[in-house]
Amino acid sequence: MEQTKNGWGTKALLGLQHMFAMFGATIVVPAITGLDPAVGLFAAGGGTLIFHFLTKRKVPVFLGSSFAFMSAIAFVVKTEGKEYATGAVMAAGACYLLFALLVKLVGPDRIKKLFPAIVTGPVIVVIGLTLAPTVILGDITHDSVGGLLWTKWVVAASVVVTVVVVSIFIKGFFKLLPVLCGLAVGYIVAVILNAAVPVPEGTASLMNFSPFKTAQIIQLPKFHLPAFSLSSILLIAPISIATFMEHIGDITTNGAVVGKNFFEDPGLHRTLIGDGLATMFAGLIGGPANTTYGENTGVLAVTKNYNPQVLRIAACYAMGLSVIGYFGAFLQTIPGPIIGGMSIVLFGMIASIGIRTMAEAHVDFTSSRNLLILSITLVVGIGVTIPVNESFTVSGVALSALCGIVLNAVLPEKIDIKKETA
Secondary structure, eight states: OOOOOOOHHHHHHHHHHHHHHHHHHHHHHHHHHTSOHHHHHHHHHHHHHHHHHHTTTOOOOOEEEOSTTHHHHHHHHHHTOHHHHHHHHHHHHHHHHHHHHHHHHHOHHHHHHTSOHHHHHHHHHHHHHHHHHIIIIIIISTTOOHHHHHHHHHHHHHHHHHHHHHHHHOOSGGGGOHHHHHHHHHHHHHHHHHHHSOOOTTOOOSOOOGGGGSOOSBOOOOOOOOOOOHHHHHHHGGGHHHHHHHHHHHHHHHHHHHTOOTIIIIIHHHHHHHHHHHHHHHHHHTOOOEEEOHHHHHHHHHHOOOOHHHHHHHHHHHHHHHTBHHHHHHHHHOOHHHHHHHHHHHHHHHHHHHHHHHHHTTOOTTOHHHHHHHHHHHHHHHHOOEEEETTEEEOHHHHHHHHHHHHHHHSOSOOOOOOOOO
């Protein structure tokens, strides 16, 4: 039963808990892609409020930075600039509005049949595994020399170990904060190594505290308006096909936890519009794409408190923290190996969620049909990209989603030849 009689003090604490649950993952995405983490935090809070308004304040979800778009955004930021990456994010959000119209016209039940677990599971696995190389090459070993590389691995390993220990062995409130605990321990280890290990001449130190020199108590995030190019839009927007499937899974899971059918009330088309406009808002102010967060659904399951108002309180916390200058400066001092250590766990968790999706749906892996869909979707998603021109390549995520949908539609339900028993 939904708990709605808590006082404001209790709601404030519950909202703080939800804020901590989403915090680590939400700031990791902009930090990795080259966007401003403070903008990402503000966009997450603002996007959550937009979502709640459009879903009649009935669905208890939090929208944070989406990992699915991360590698594509990072590529566009490096090749074309932040403005073009966030412009493409707005285009991806607009795709959600088209999906919402489609759902409204044909009905949510028919749409859901296109995305069974044998399709959604492999695509989610692909999202996690295709992001993995950015962890090693982009965050841990990037710009390293032999004498300092071991310090980066020590920092990354300290984060991973902390997340594992907190997740498995710690009980109570801190069990909900493994990513935040990993960040704290990794930061302490990095500070110690930065002070203890000499830095060779011409090599950047592990820590950079210069952002604190110009920080102010109140400091607006580095908002910027988007710009648009066809190459960036064609690279980022198609990923919305995969996140559309994620959205269906997240809303289904959230409804199962709460005990309500959100496909009917307020309606899948409304949740899609909320997700799409939240993502367009994020792109408008210079943030990454938003998505519904499973971390916060997990908090709902643990606390048994399903009051959507608590999630809106968490959104206000996120927006408030984003304008505190010293907090933004701290985010800029987080070294790459800490981000890499957290990403090892988080990207792996994304892939694991895909496997869990198939397991919970009792997908029959003795079926040749299911094995064909799974194997082709995985290989295409991880190993195949289609270069259109020098600046644009169709991503493996979009290709894997397309393959899964087509194979599920055309392959007959029974393609196994069964031997007749004598």
